């Protein structure tokens with residue numbers, strides 16, 4: 001993409017950019033999807049409308065957590081079989097969800113033309129949202145690494161098990177999930193800080209912790225987010241607190257909140273044929 005096209009895209013996307021947040025974790029099964037979904041709902045309850053993009057092509061996706069049957073998904077938007085508006089499904093409250101593409105690494109396999117299509121579609125709707133959240137897959141494949149490098153804000157979810165900390169130190173904010181106590185969460189975060197300082201010379205932020213709560217697996221079984229199924233449970237109280245903290249602190253450098261940088265990083269030199277601003281409303285597919 002040329003700098004002229006990039007400037008054109010910025011103009012086209014408008015001034016009001018959503019905050020872009022990647023949610024990741026050092027290993028599988030640490031609670032990333034439950035966190036992403038319930039955090040997005042909690043932000044919605046605070047008046048921050050979210051689009052949750054499920055980038056995980058494996059099992060246990062956001063649509064499974066919600067018991068949704070989605071006709072279209074991210075893969076259909078990439079190939080042009082569906083528009084973004086056709087693929088986005090409503091979730092609890094004012095949350096909207098772009099379900100995961102089926103098939104391993106569908107995002108990583110996208111061609112430049114497909115990536116351009118998705119980029120244009122997302123750019124066209126981005127002003128509807130205060131926050132766009134990317135729930136990433138377990139482990140760090142190349143495209144997930146690129147996404148994390150480019151995403152302006154990253155939350156890493158970790159559990160108290162030591163193996164879950166391996167990849168946790170390179171990112172901006174940490175949430176300790178399924179901790180037995182605040183004391184245990186603090187011990188985890190202390191060791192993350194020690195490792196980060198030793199190997200990176202910097203420490204991530206600590207957003208807070210979510211307690212281990214039997215209401216979470218029960219909610220998963222009933223295919224309802226725990227914040228909806230058990231709004232008074234300990235995990236729900238915690239995630240509302242984390243969302244309020246996160247929503248209250250805007251990123252220090254707003255110019256980093258750049259949808260384009262994520263896509264440029266994911267798809268390198270993808271060429272996007274931009275249309276003039278006058279035909280903006282016609283380019284949402």
Ligand SMILES: Nc1ncnc2c1ncn2[C@@H]1O[C@H](COP(=O)(O)OP(=O)(O)OP(=O)(O)O)[C@@H](O)[C@H]1O
Nearest residue numbers: 028029030031032033034138178211212213216217
């Ligand atoms: N705070 C919690 N308390 C108790 N159990 C939890 C908690 N958070 C998550 N779990 C359990 O962990 C399981 C895995 O959660 P989730 O699917 O969100 O993880 P994930 O990191 O997205 O997994 P994957 O790597 O497969 O995408 C859930 O089914 C739930 O039973």
Ligand SMILES: [Mg+2]
Nearest residue numbers: 032033056060
């Ligand atoms: Mg998941």
